[in-house]
Amino acid sequence: MAQIYVKYNPYKLETYIEVNGREIEKDSTLFKVIKGKRLQEWVGKFPEMLVNELNTVDFEIKFCGMDLDWDDFEDSFEGAKKKKIIKKLDLKYIQAKSHEDINERIVNIFTDLRHGPIDDFRDAKLLKAFDNINNSVFPVNVIATMSSGKSTLINALLSKKLMPSKNEACTATITEILDTDGEKFAAVIYDENNVVLQDISELTYEIMGELNEDENVHKISAEGNIPFLDSRTTALMLVDTPGPNNAQNQAHKNTTYRAINSDSNNLILYVLNGTQLSTNDDASLLTYVADQIKKGGKQVRDRFLFVINKMDGFNPEEEDIGKAVQSAKNYLSGYGIEEPQIFPCSAYTALNIRTYFEDVDIDNLTRSEERKLPSAARDTLPMIDKFIDFESMHLEKYSTLSPSAQRELDYKLKVAEEQGNTKEQALIHCGIYSIEAAITAYVKKYAKTKKVKDLVESFEEVLESNQVLTKAKTKVATDEKAAKAYAERSAAVKAKIADGKEAEVFKEKIAALDPIDNIENKADSLKENAARNTMKIFNHYGDVIRSRDEAKRLVNQFTTLSSDSIAALTSELESVINKEVVETGEQILFEYQEKLNKIDESATDKQLDFNTVDLIKGALTNMRENAEAWCSDNFAAETVDDVGEVSYEEKLYYEKVGQEEEQIVVGSHEEKVGTKRVKTGSHRERVGSRSVKNPKKKGFFGKLKFWESEYVEEDVYETVDDYKDEDIYKTIMDYKTVMRDVFEEKVEHIEKFTVETSVIQTGLVRKLRQNLDDGIDDALSYAEDQIDNMKNQFTMIFDELDSLISEKYDELEKCANDQKVKEAELEKNKKLLGWIEASKAEIDEALDM
Template structure:
């Protein structure tokens, strides 16, 4: 039996043919036909076996190479299933085709399509940034790993906490050096350096006035293509004095946009308290969204070269140790990549003709360990796809006479970079192409409808008269303004229950808060009280950071939800104006020709918002520097007269926790008040946008009515419209074609 599957990651469409019948329409598979493959791929083969009632069949897949490799992975559990691949064109040329279409649109015969805002929205979609956040606890070698990726010494690296600021490295392959802009807490540029060095960044880190460092330079081994790639170096969870830095890390982990997270673990020093709160957040994020949510987290097991095979220490054992540790934090099936970032950095510096220190020369002399000891070929343990493994192995064989290239692969660094590249190709690039097409697809459709209705006026006198009457009726409705006033009133009266969006945060926060008093019982010696209270202070700090990021996300969710409901109401309003029955007008959806534009929720929110929106929310709810834990020193210390031993009554300290609860409660209420104010601003902006769009719609209606009334030189006008129609059909076809899968002729692989 033969099963043929076609998956289009751009349109997120799936077809599965079983004996020429598309079972995506007629079976339980129908619920999956418009879901991203990686969300449900684990269920694919069990569902097929259940549907066919057999586990012996030929499976043919048409789609991209990264998606096929996911298919292979899950098909490997079914030894009687034969899998083949119909290869399709990959994403490389799609960006350039899109840019050509934008240029063509600007030079085309439709004035409306030359609007700079259309191109601006397209460019915004095309040039959006994609973040790879590098996070870690202290002394994990995070900065060394970033330097290894860059191939030079840029980020400060030493055996202590050395990342105190958030640093954003934006990829620019067209410049040789790295420029840096230091930004203060008010968002103002504090200092700019064109050719920044590691010494400059060390100085930036130590400067309390600096809040953020924006860096621009080449990230050489990440194939960003048209992606605006940003590598983000973040302070450790307990290593930043600025709460907003810790909160940025949590926001990246929780983000619905699914940026990549490179979590660096010190293989020789697991089970630190610093990791636990962060890993719990990672576990929650990985628990939703299927394989993509798992793929976006890369756990780099750094300092793998610290294990000595001659002493019986194995890489496999270290990986299993890390796996058990992560699974204890509810992180299932983590992607663990063993590596030695220090050795990788030194090799790349040598390859780039950068002078090495005496210590680095010693490291370079020790690469024989990686070359001669097979168990130290770290690339073999990387959970990357078979084709990526083969590419690395082929490069090792091809460069066997150059010890640095094989050794670099053996450090594991190239496997981490390959995993990043694969994620970008599989998820980020395909989504960006789809978003770019969607930015102007609706406006193209609108011009198509307007051209059709104008051609209908010129070709058919009966429909011309009917259209004229309808346009007059619409003009009357618009001029009268009753429905517009009713619509605006409805928008103004639309309320939202804040509890609907914030109750879950309340419940989760206060549940965690309620667990803290259990740690405060009885009298203990002073040093023990200090330890307990320090741990509680850390717990509260993490709780507050989680609260801030949860509230920020809920604010964003609330605004998006209401924006979507406003757009729905707008569509209802438009339908009320344009819903005229006509027996003679044969065009379907003719009313799209006069609707000024289809409102895009993303553009609506972005145009309405300002850069301070979330920042204001953070300032409202954050309370990172609260020093309540020190109150016990003067208030609750008792001195034993006889033994001269200091005790602390922990039970009494519970009373202080009421202050924390009040603060948290106030933070939540402040966030809700902030959201209500933002909703009022959104309503005002939305109504002003509708008024602007209504003016455009009135002009379109008048243009169509004038054409129906004054149809002279019909033959000449009809010729123009037919030419425009021909141009538009070709343009729409080329635009649609960008999102299609095109089979590579004669290419079939197993």
């Protein structure tokens, strides 16, 4: 039986492994797989890798780490045992130290460093990088279909009735709620151009209702207390994200798909109506969710929490709750989402307990007191009884909680039962605590550890570069041979920087970096995929459509499917642009370091104990942090969304006048309108009015707009001509709605409607492709401008770094050649090295598991 010891530190992304008492080799397959990676990236394949590496199926394993990581580690090995990859398994957990205050400790350490002897810690660029990380916001996007109770769920999480509960299809705003632990909620209101409309110092349910009715309001940025999290360690933001049937404009739908296609620093709460699962509104979005999950591992899967709401609508005396939950799993599985994280819930019950009954002793209510309660509160009382009395309604049992989170919840329930706390028991059983526990676990496991890691990296390199310089100063002051070698290096490096030749070569390499071709190729692939997806709709129709309703249904279905495909393309294109831009920035940093290495190689053949790049490690790290913040998802969103939106409506009609007939063609709907006669004259007569679309100037990221506008009344006239007697037929069809019959008072209907499906298909697909081309061209053009801007900014920063290198070498030369400087530096450097070592030790101790 192989003996394995694994120690994992999520704050450093370090994994230590021993096999049979010996640390694994650096060149082993195991080491390469785990190096610098989060446990969740490799743990799924780890059991099988051990079997292949050690040629055994029997293991005794000890794991040292945090509870949440142990949950994943244990789950992976237990799963391998069930699949019979492993035969014998002895798993033991060694709990690492708990660091609930680690973020605060790291921030305090940085504050101490800023007041220390190293000026670099007061540099504006480092401070900016630190602030970017420390103030980063973790979004929880709440997505739902209509009537799923999304607003009620958000209110339940807030323990406050703030979000208006109404027909969500009417909601035209995006609401962001940032956790600040404040007593009151405040908000800033924006229009679609991100212009501030108003500041609201105290946001209420009534005001939120008015804002949601205001068509000028595009986004509400609110802040207040989200009770189940501590804002001091992680700035969590609940985002009321437009759902699949809630996107009144394309930009809102793009926002939804963008959230789904984001990185790990983003959690999705997908809310479903447990009493009415099957809805066409879910189809495209759930398929897209499944595609994203399939691309990643456990960490990606952990991002998606599926809340099955309105479970209070089930009758446990007549219905099997377990089967209802299984139905939800089967429903998601039908879209390709296997083993989803399910959280059955009654948000309505939770909200009412946390609001109406906050200060009410519900166990001792008199009948008179009960009658005085609001109707919603009275309705909740039997629900509370149902969740407590019926074990099948204990929804936490069906939730996908980690073992550690489940243990915490079990303990909370035990305490509530011992204390006879009915409200607390009901809150546990109605599922709201399970959702909050899952959000908290994800934040702790991924967001918090990443934030701490990034914070530490932002100033560890500064300590190391100063340590290198301080040691070098000490050496040149005490070792003549070293002083001579350093002097040679210094002179050569400064000369190379001064003559500018290396800089010119470097700038030429930067200029040659061009990710646009890659972006364009991938954009073309995305465009073709979007077109293919929309083409599928025509497979359900024959060659000829023979009814007005069927034609209308086809065009409406194409409109919806195209809108979904566009949203998917938009989010994917943003990811492509963001990835290429970041990789370009990393390549620029690599080229700069290569430039410095070549200067070192040409400077001297003596082996010195540091490289020139070591002197500016801290500055490079700060630059990288600021570049990553600049090249964030916001950059990509701007690139794609802000290229201008143009409304569009294709009528596809032509008229032939003066040839004994008039046709308005987008099909061949024939309606008899009279008889044909020899023309003797003509005049116009008003025959009524009709509703027509009034386009608004907003739409998809490039050009496409799917008639998201309102009707206006327009007078209808008919030209009356004199002809010899013959039948006249008029063919009418509207591209979007199969136009209403505007000649209703004048026509005699006949039962004949024929339109070739290919006619509709050609017009729809042609215009879709045209607008996709225009939109992608605009996005590429904007991306190219931004990349050029990045190159210019990087080049200027590298000029500053060259100057900084010269300054560092000047310090070394003075320390080597000036006796007074040498003596002063020796004492100063001794203290400084001690301070640096102590600071590094303090950081290591704070992060030690």
